[in-house]
Each structure stands twice: as structure tokens, then as C-alpha cells.
Amino acid sequence: MHEHKAPHGPIPRRRDGRVSSLSQRRSIALDAVAKVGAVALFLVRLLGQCIPALVRPQLIIRQIYNAGARSLVIIMLCGLFVGMVLGLQGYQLLQRFGSESALGMAAALGLIKELGPVLTALLFAGRAGTSLCSEIGLMGATDQLAAMEMMAVDPVRHVVAPRFLGGLIAVPLLAAIFSCVGIYGAQLIGVTMMRIQAGTFWSQMQSAVGLRDVNEGLIKSVVFGAACSLLAVYEGFHAEPTAEGVGLATTRTVVTSAVLVLLLDYMLTAAFL
């Protein structure tokens, strides 16, 4: 399980023993490229096993429960707070132009297109991605993955694919719930506290939010879900089979997921303009 190591030698050192910054930078770049390649190859293998994995839907359902249902409380709580903050900030801003009735529209668009998918993915990476990664990593460290291999059961099909699919299905659902609760939070501030007319709040939202916006949010959350789940199962599957190795892999999962989600968000937003 060490074949994913970068294919080049150790970082060359300067004569005074310090790592030369140029070669260090080159080595980091090479590492990154090698990693992208390794993840892509793993994705191909994983996708090949996703259809056979559908034969056992109960495994996938269990993972949707694990990754999705167990993140529900934290997602709803965060959605509520984000919605309430949007309500306060939006009201402050819109009031200056005398258009506080547009609050419903602003909050809904912000949540559905941007904050819902992004924050859900970040929370998912922290809550479910880490547990996916450490779970698979520990199974590797305790020879359970090897035992499956020896029983002629592909661990990618039996362990990795259900977890990946579970995450892929759970994130869009969680993002939708996040956005709904968020809109409720904004309504709580705007209508209940700031006395915007409920009718205008909702009708403005209804006329401004189209199917296109919902689709944008949906596509984003599917992509983010795939990215976060893929990174988590990749890191877990390739973790060094030691306690330290699993810990490091878990940390890497969160960090790379967060960066990747924000990067993908920028690219997708630009593409949807």
C-alpha cells in the first residue's frame, strides 16, 4: 500500500543542509500532480465498482444514514444561524435603500446558490468525511481490508463504494435542508423581528428564485459531495496502517476537502454566470 508515494527521490538539499527553496517548491508541485493522478486513478477504480455495489443497497442505505442522518442536527443548527445572520445583515443593508422587502429574495438566492452547498460540504467534510476516513484507515490498519481481499471480496466494492455513494447522495439532501432551514431563519429575523410584511417577503422570493438557481445549487452540492466523499475514502484507503498514519490521513481529508470545495465553488460559479 505504499505505491502511491511520489515517484521522485528525496528533496535535494543545499550544501549548508537547508532545503533549497526552488527544489522544495518543485517537489511540492510534483507531489501535488502525483496526488491528483493517484486520486483520479482511484476514482476510475471506484466508479467501476459502484454499479456492482448497487447489488447490496442496504450497505449504501446504512452509509446514507451514517453520513447523512447523523449530520442532520448540526446541519440544521448551522443553517438556522446562517439564515438569521443573513436576515440581520441583509436587513441592515437593504434598509439603506428602502428595499427591505427584497430580503426574502436576497437570503434565498444566497443560500440556495452559494451558502447552502458550500457550508454543507464543509460541515460534511468535518463531521462525516473524517469519520469515513478514519473508519476505512483503521480497517486497513487492523488487516480487515486485507482479510476481505483474501476472501475474494474487493474492499473497494464492499467498503469504499457504499461510503462514497452514501456521501454523494447525502450531501445534496443535506444542502437542501440547510437552505430551507436557513430561509426559515432569515424569515424569523425579517418577518417576525423586523416586521417586514410576510406577503412581500415570500412573493419577492417566489418571483426571483427560478429553477435555474435551484439547479445551480443542486449541481454544486452533488459535485462537492462527490469531491468530499472521494477525498475521504481515498485518504482512508491509502492511510499508513498505523495510528499516526490514520490521524494524518484524517487531517489531510479535512484540509484538502475544504480547499477543494472552495476552489470548485469558484469554478462552478464562474461557469454558471
Added chain:
Amino acid sequence: MIDDDIVVEVRGVHYAIGTHAIFKGLNMRVRRGAITAVMGPSGTGKTTLLRLIMGQSVAQRGHVTVFGKEVAGLERRELYKLRQRVGLLFQNGALLTDLSVFENVAFPLREHTDLPEPVLRELVLMKLQTVGLRGAAELMPAELSGGMARRVALARAIVMDPEMLIYDEPFVGLDPISKGVIVRLIQSLNRLLGTTSIVVSHDVREISAIADDSYLLAEGKVMAEGSPAELCKEQTESVRQFMSGTPDGPVPFHYPAPDYFEQLLARPDA
């Protein structure tokens, strides 16, 4: 000896992990329907040898053939087909921790067969009964002792009635009663079902009682082979040393290291 009667053949295998050479030209044959014992000091690579046979790692040089097929050249699917014919008992059990004892033993059946639930249940309970753990069927692996876990792993290894069974140190951590039961189990599986068996073990006495052939590995090679009786009669000093268990002799007890005295005297800052 007809070639068809050889289930596993290892020819001139060289294998190194990093710079550490583990096998330097290993040769071995496992006859169909025989119990083959593999003995050797700790760290000689007995577990590594089993990995090579199961196709989990690939030798840098030499050939490993199992059921007449070269393991190194097999695709994943063919390799899996081959592994379905072999039961492997891991040195540490390697039970799936999220499944109960019953489900662990049922796992290979659920994956590879379409048996109706009552039949599957009967089969699993039968295998658990053989290892004396039918009462523990509903426990989780975390609730088992080390020896119990290994017996569950054994039940799992035999549940498919494989053509060949590979045991990696089946007697470690077992009390004398379970040890006796497992020895008799290995023997009866072999005699009644004709299961070819490879047993890796240090227990010279237990294994000598049941093995047909035995190999003594040391320093990356086969140091001695033959029936256990022949091995016991062997006059080479190194073989005698292992069979009688003394640290001083040609077989090193220590992992390769610089001179002990020099290392103790050496200053860290020197």
C-alpha cells in the same frame, strides 16, 4: 510425483522489502491432500511467504504457482477466483469489527453464494460449533478474547469448505484444550475432506504430530525439508538448534544489528 499433485509450487523466489532481502532463492512444494508445515524463526518471512502464495505481494524474481496458475500474472478477477478456493487464517484473526461473530462467519457465504437463510444459518452454526463458539454467535468481535477471535477467524476460513487451507500460526495464544481441538480439527479436515493444508507454526511438537511434509526456513532459504521425523533426525547443527530451541547456534536469534558491545560503547555525538 505427478505435477498435478502439486498445489503450490515456489521456485527460486527472491523477494525484498526495500533494501531488506527476505527471500534469496526459495523453493517449496505443497502436495495435494497433504499437511505441509512451515517452520522458522520469527521474522524469517513465513507470513510474507503466505502473502506471496495468496498473490497479495509479488516476488521480484522467481515463480509462485497455485493450482497450476502463476499467481503474479493473474488479473484481479482471476486472482479472486483462485482465492475463493483457499481459506486463510490470519496471524491476528482480522475479523470485521462492525459485524457480529455470526455475520463474520457468514460473510464469505453471503458474498459468494445464494444460499437460503435457513441453510446458511445451519452452516454457520455448524462451523461455530466445531470451534466451540456457537454460544458466542451474537457477540461482537470487540467482546472476544484473543484466542476466541482466532477461533472465530478459523471458523470463517473453513466455512466455504475450501480446497486448500492456510493457517498462519493457528496455535498462538490458545490454551492447551483449544490447541488440542484445533490440531485435531486441522487433521480431520485434511483426512475427511482431503483439504490441502499449509500450517505455519513454531510449535514443533504439535505440528510434527500431524504434518506430512515440513519445511524449515531460515535466512531466506529452505534450510531443511522432509517429513517431521526426518527433520528431527537431521544432524545439521542449525536444524537441531531450531528443533530443540536454543539461542546459541548457527541460526541467529537476533535481527541483523551492529556489534552489541560497540553500539553500547559508541557515543551518540561521535
